Amino acid sequence: VAQAVVAAISKGKPGNSYLLSGKWYALSDLYKLLVKHSNTKNKLAVVPIQLEYVGLPFITLLAKLRNREALYTKESLDTLKNGNRHISSAKAQNELGYNCHDFEQTLVDTLD
Numbered sequence: 001v002a003q004a005v006v007a008a009i010s011k012g013k014p015g016n017s018y019l020l021s022g023k024w025y026a027l028s029d030l031y032k033l034l035v036k037h038s039n040t041k042n043k044l045a046v047v048p049i050q051l052e053y054v055g056l057p058f059i060t061l062l063a064k065l066r067n068r069e070a071l072y073t074k075e076s077l078d079t080l081k082n083g084n085r086h087i088s089s090a091k092a093q094n095e096l097g098y099n100c101h102d103f104e105q106t107l108v109d110t111l112d
Contacts, residue, residue, distance in 0.1 A: 007096035018092040022100035024085045030107075037108050049081055 004020050012018065025033075031046055056074060063070035092098035 004096055004098040011096055019089050021087050021089045022103050033107055052077055
């Protein structure tokens with residue numbers, strides 16, 4: 001990302017913006033990658049997003065009672081549900097020479 005910022009300063013067209021995104025992943029794909037690279041035998045709970053909305057008041061209340069941040073918010077659910085699945089960094093790749101780090105490797109690094 002830092003290299004892309006430098007490239008945007010030196011190679012970018014004035015007034016343009018560049019998205020430094022990677023590939024879009026469905027939550028089910030993310031789950032499969034987590035299971036593949038996780039050392040835990042615990043299964044993650046995967047429920048339909050509509051059920052997550054129903055559970056939101058309970059998640060919020062539990063977080064307040066524990067004096068912690070909520071596991072998720074309405075905004076995070078809205079982003080997952082309505083986020084742009086066609087977001088592209090092609091412009092940054094073409095004009096700046098940007099290459100996104102492999103997501104699976106990033107996930108492995110994060111878990112490590």
